[in-house]
Amino acid sequence: MLKLEVRPQPSQAGSYASPLLALALTVVIGIGLFVVLGKDPVRGLQVFFVEPVKSWYAVGELMVKATPLLLIGLGLAVCFRSNVWNIGAEGQFVIGAVFAGGVALMADKTTGPWIVWAVLAAGVVGGMLWASVTAVLRDRFNANEILVSLMLVYVAVQILNYLVYGPWKDPMGFNFPQTQTFEKVAQVPRLFTGSRVNIGLVLALVGVAGVWLYLARTYSGFAQQVGGLAPAAARYAGFSSRRALWIALLFSGAMAGLAGALEVAGPIGQLTPHVPVGYGFAAIIVAFVGRLHPVGIVFSAILMSMFYIGGELAQSRLGLPKAITGVFQGVLLFALLACDTLIAYRLKWRKS
């Protein structure tokens, strides 16, 4: 029978092959699902993998959705590499959006274009503040960061709801729970005409380079990862685990907050209860599928964005519910974790 055998050294090739293998597995399961649901699997694959890149406009939309995933995923990569389990990025995203929205609502006709930067900075601050709650409770009181950061997601969503149903509701909005649409000057400038791609994409790509430099070329980044891989070694080397915790949470909070700011001051243009759409959770998958490597995360963010757009197209073209995206996301992460086994182990045929 097949047995797992520990490899003398983790396989480098395996760590590159695993995400591709996982994607292949997900596609196979997807084809199976389409067949079971009585849909043409070829059409299904087209909707997910061809249509999102068919035209420049479509590619633009792909980038619009990939941007927040990329930003949050980068932050989470630093977190997970430091062995800090922040799974509340969704909450940090929401509070970032709220802070950004608060600043954007202050703008009026006479405000200068500097306001955009204030909006984005507010988002960063909001995300950091929200993440620092988790950091304080972990640092001072030893409270589990997984549960705390997740609970704070629900709290953040309620804060957003309170504001849009209450004090920040647009008085001219026919009683809909939403704020005014932000002034044009407070909205994130777009890069091209005829596409919704905005400067968020540029910021995210700068983030890719920045995170790569930080992790691969700085002392602090190195200390961060030693703490994640071998806590005992990090202690011996004198790397502070508290410092690592704070850096990881503040950075991922900042990235999620920035993503939230870009989202409300970009494609959405106002605060509504529909700001949280699960990017914070999907970014966890993005980070893992991208091997916690900045460049890998670019690819996985685009892939995950395809899942989102494919899900929307599947709804309009194939009459499948949009929620199919969530199924594929979950399957992809499961498949990846299973395939990752082949990095540290190899399969061996043994007679029993």
Add this chain to the structure above:
Amino acid sequence: MESTALLIAASLNAGTVLAIAALGLLINEKAGIVNLGAEGLMLCGALAGFAAVVHFGATGWGFLAGLGAGALLSLVFGWLVIWLNTNQYATGLALSLFGAGFAAFAGIPYTQAKLPDQGMSAVPFLGDIPFIGPALFRQHAMVYFAVFLMLALIWFFYRTRAGLVLRSVGESPESAHALGYPVRRIRLLAVVVGGALCGLAGAYVSTVYTPLWVEGMIAGKGWIALALTTFATWRPARVLLGAYLFGGLTMVQFHLQGMGVNVPSQVLTMMPYLATVVVLVLISRNPMWIRTNMPQSIGKPFYPGA
């Protein structure tokens, strides 16, 4: 007086959901496995239970379907973390994300469906005692099952050989392995039983507690149940008490909303989540307290040498 009795009754009912899930997770954790997928298990259990009642009628089928869904999904989880040695946190998260996605997807045909209201059955004689009757003895049978489950687990963990073996697998899998116990199979069994209970808790939510199906209806109860095992320092009786405490909190929140207290409803809605954070902080403040009570090998993979 009457309303206090009803409030207690409602709190016990709400606490039961958390108690069954948390006791299931306790079985996992005693065997050394943390299942962060509780939320996904409960959602899938809720959908399976709801669908079963829609198709077959009796609530019993719903509970059975919930148990089955929880067992099946946790079997996948268990196989991944126990045989393929995947990271328990990441795999649990995958289960939560997949469970939420799958339930939202598969549940769409059921969003409009309605279930007959489940009457609470009164215990003869006891149910007629003033105050105590309406507070304690006019409940769904599942409320008593949770108490029974807690007692059964105390007996199992601390009074039986099998329970001792289970705990040893969670404390020191190497020793258990050296003594010849099949560590991985024991862990898998614990994971499946615990997962089935999470599924059952989910089914109770969708078929009895709030008999309807809405996407994401578990609303973090799986995560609160996870926090409860820590809060209870891994003792079954404290798990049950903690669950009732949280159940009470949920109900007080509804009552305040109903009484028109001048607090924004969103503030009341966030109470259980904030309370979970507060409770975690209070209980974790003393690391020694956690460390002496926690199963020693919790979250650590075990791979028997060749």
